[in-house]
Amino acid sequence: MARWVVQAPGRLCLFGEHQDYLGLPVIATAINLFIRMEAEQRSDRLVIVNMPDIGESEMINLDAPIFYERPRQYLRSGLKVLRDLGYHLPHGLTVTVRGDIPINAGTASSSAFVIAWLKLLLTICQAHEGNNPETLARLGHKAEVVEFGEPGGMMDHFAASFGGTIFVDTRPPFRAERLPVQLDGFVLGDTLERKETLEVLRQTKEQAIEAFKQIQSNHPDFDIHTTPTETAMAYANKLPEPLRSKAVAHIHNRDLFREARETLSRGEVKPERLGEMLTEHHSWLRVLAVSTMKLDALVEAALEAGALGAKLNGSGGGGCMFAYAPGKQMEVAEAIERVGGKAFIVSVSNGAQAQIL
Secondary structure: OOEEEEEEEEEEEEEOOOOHHHOOOEEEEEEEEEEEEEEEEOOOOEEEEEEOOOOEEEEEEOOOOOOOOOOOOHHHHHHHHHHHOOOOOOOOEEEEEEEOOOOOOOOOHHHHHHHHHHHHHHHHOOOHHHHOHHHHHHHHHHHHOHHHOOOOOOHHHHHHHHEOEEEEEOOOOOEEEEOOOOOOOEEEEEOOOOOOHHHHHHHHHHHHHHHHHHHHHHOOOOOOOOOOHHHHHHHHOOOOOOHHHHHHHHHHHHHHHHHHHHHHHOOOOOHHHHHHHHHHHHHHHHHOOOOOHHHHHHHHHHHHOOOOEEEEEOOOOOOEEEEEOOOOHHHHHHHHHHOOOEEEEEOEOEOOEEEEO
16 A cells, blocks of 8 residues: 655744735744645545544545535545646545644644645656645635635645745735745743634724725825835824824834845845844734734743744734744753743745655
């Protein structure tokens, strides 16, 4: 019986949290925490997937129509995407899924799951789409987001598929670009507080959109992508609270992204400045009210232990932060755990990979 092993990584969002719904770009990096799938050929037409990490399993009959009994049934949506391409699994599978990416914590565990699943299916079907990172990412977005009518961009799918450090244009049809930079020294810290992602996103998004809508109505020349900082700040400062502070935070974060992209696109790393920018990014995310006391505590502990910078990771409302601490990873990891977090010393990873045994 044939056997396969695939894996796809989680990610850090370096710059750009809460910028995607404004059409602003982001910078992300894949890390060496993975969703791994070990699959073995079966002699029947059943797909049996065991997920011991979460105590669940699922069985799918390949000869039956695919339908969704509830949202986010990614095993089924992945098979549907495969069928939409004209591919069909030639046999059943027994699959075991394990991972070390913190779940529901802002590190893209669900997208890594979807990308790994599609990588497995496309590899078994010997489909060329599985060898193209951009195509794989777009199929992952379809299986995770489009199939269930949910909002969401493609940063996580690009990161899991491409690997490395990437720039992502968040405006449809979306685009990713590898950045020629070598980064190291990251420590991921899990608060162990599960995220309230949808509510955090809803409130923050609504306030941001309303703030810039009001600016646009008063100043038709305003464009969040092109208006210079001084002019944008002047417009933002005329808004009432809380819209004023939210608009100011978004403009600062836009500018931090721009500086980071300019430097990283040249392959340059200035560790002290990069750390300063990450910490400043976190301070503006606090203004957006997406941090928590526990996230702030982990950030502060990391900085006191010698990290050059630290910030929350993902949409906030719980979940993870990370520190940039080249040469100080062990000290920072210990500091994070002393204040009640779970620490992972991580490095930048390649994208999704498959192995035939």
